[in-house]
Amino acid sequence: MMNIGKAAAASGVSAKMIRYYESIGLLPAARRTDSGYRFYTDEDVHVLRFVRRARDLGFAVADIGELLALWHDQGRASADVKRIALGHVAALERKIAELQGMVDTLRMLAAHCHGDARPDCPILTDLDAGGGR
Amino acid sequence: MMNIGKAAAASGVSAKMIRYYESIGLLPAARRTDSGYRFYTDEDVHVLRFVRRARDLGFAVADIGELLALWHDQGRASADVKRIALGHVAALERKIAELQGMVDTLRMLAAHCHGDARPDCPILTDLDAGGGR
DNA sequence: GTTGACCTTCCAATGTTGGCAAGGTTTACA
DNA sequence: TGTAAACCTTGCCAACATTGGAAGGTCAAC
Incomplete structure (x- = not known):
């Protein structure tokens, strides 16, 4: 349970980009507190790190979407x-x-x-x- | 004396890009006919080819501006x-x-x-x- | 209770190119 | 002369990933 700033620091993905990835559908919409703040779990940060690493390797966002789907698919x-x-x-x-x-x-x-x-x-x-x- | 389509074909720079380069100030505003059509001389096409070649070599537009200025400067x-x-x-x-x-x-x-x-x-x-x- | 650090959404810009729309002009041909 | 095709004009939207700012709400510490 951490807000977007902590998740950004922990993952290496800026808060700005986390919101962007959510807006384009690369990431699912984050859960929100009653006041509307996004919050993230360690598992979410794990996903963010995956995205970060894939970007570092030059994958386009569309490719990362495919890779994430495969990552989540145990039968890949x-x-x-x-x-x-x-x-x-x-x-x-x-x-x-x-x-x-x-x-x-x-x-x-x-x-x-x-x-x-x-x-x-x-x-x-x-x-x-x-x-x- | 040719219009933008001819200048584009002769230089290898698309009409779209010629207008764009003009809009951002890389190229001076083209002269116009009474009806508002841009027109170009062989000398203008020469400049366009210079720009095209520089783009092919990966120079950014800002660099090309510098190169053009030097090209025009006989005392460079x-x-x-x-x-x-x-x-x-x-x-x-x-x-x-x-x-x-x-x-x-x-x-x-x-x-x-x-x-x-x-x-x-x-x-x-x-x-x-x-x-x- | 106030201050500062955080969060929210929305808008804009980067750089280069292509595409489309709506409308005006020129050219070619019947 | 009329008309159709091919050209021109401007303007807006799209891509790609990312950053910045503005205006306003929330949270934590002191």
Whole structure:
């Protein structure tokens, strides 16, 4: 039995985000005191930590909803969990490849830029010309 | 002299985004015909391509504003351009490292998940326990 | 009993892009 | 000349996750 501030501190999920997750249906509506304050149990905090950890691993809220459902489902197939996780890994790796491509291009351009008081700069020239796209 | 649709097709920046860039001040307000249509010159398209290329390299709009200003400034120091580019590279690499950390963790967890009909799954166990944070 | 720390809901903003609606303009063709 | 299609205009809504603030109610400590 704790209010939202305590639950936030205990779980690492801000009070703001706890209310948000409730509003979008990721979490069930919290029970309330007579005066309208939300209150949480240690079990609720456990769920919040699960959500927090999944967010830290970059899962989208929709994915976390699926993971939570599987977590609660004692008859789940581990294949379903693995599928979600590896799908997420694939998305992360696509993103990494995209960012790495940017880094490679920029590093190459920057390597040829004097970086002094003169105005000539291959970085601008590349942007100017469209980089050979 | 072309309208926004032609400028969009010629630059690779959608008409929607051209209006957006104008609204946030990244681009100056386009000239208008008597009837209110925006119109663009080849030089304007040149600027739009610059913006497009910079976006492709992951620069935020604020950075692109700086780059555009330097591009227009004949007395610029290439050091300023290089600084912006390398600052962006550093940000990209921080992001990549963050995503790579997620991938590593998930791959490790998934490697120990049977991925069959049984419910046991180290991925859920990790999320459950907080991954030893 | 007052103060301060907490809680509530609602509204807004971030950054980039797409989509839709309602209405005006231009172009092409019969 | 008429008309239909393709374009343009503005404005609002949506996404994604999160943060901030305002205005007002409640609780705890002193």
